[in-house]
Amino acid sequence: DLALLYGVVQAEVGDEYSFVEKVNVISVMFNRLNSGKYSDLREVLTAPSQFAKVVKGKKIDEKTILACEYVFLFGDTTNGCMAFKMSKQNKWYDWTYQFSDTCHHFYK
Numbered sequence: 001d002l003a004l005l006y007g008v009v010q011a012e013v014g015d016e017y018s019f020v021e022k023v024n025v026i027s028v029m030f031n032r033l034n035s036g037k038y039s040d041l042r043e044v045l046t047a048p049s050q051f052a053k054v055v056k057g058k059k060i061d062e063k064t065i066l067a068c069e070y071v072f073l074f075g076d077t078t079n080g081c082m083a084f085k086m087s088k089q090n091k092w093y094d095w096t097y098q099f100s101d102t103c104h105h106f107y108k
Contacts, residue, residue, distance in 0.1 A: 001041045002068075005029070007054035008045045010064050020077075021101050022067035027078045028106070030071055035082065050083065081106040 008029075013022045029044055029051070038044045045051055071077070084104045098106045 001045075004042060004045055004054065005068060006060045006064055007058070008051050009068060010058055010060050011052040011055050013064075015061055015063075017103060018101075019063055019067055019070075021103060022064060023070050023077050024081075024101050024104060024106065025084060026068055026071045027076045028081055028084050031076055031078065031080055031082050078106050081108055083107045 005026075009022060009026055013025050029041075032038055032044045032047075033041050038047070079098065081098050084106045086103060096108050098108055100106065
């Protein structure tokens with residue numbers, strides 16, 4: 001499932017976002033896994049409507065792998081957020097806003 005994790009993170013936050021932004025997005029993935037609402041990481045990553053789909057053949061950059069390892073080692077950086085949206089998206093669920101990084105708004 002690590003290959004799927006790396007692929008989803010790369011598709012979701014790509015090369016253009018900072019290390020911190022990648023770590024925050026990965027934290028949401030692991031918060032969902034630890035919530036007990038999903039049976040495993042694959043189910044979290046493939047659930048409809050939250051995460052981008054893996055693009056076959058897209059290279060995984062070193063920053064993505066390091067961001068995943070950071071969350072494995074140090075844990076959540078979002079204080080338990082379970083969802084995020086890109087700042088340019090207008091429509092969203094009725095979640096409680098927590099904070100924003102450069103490009104994402106995070107919710108519980």
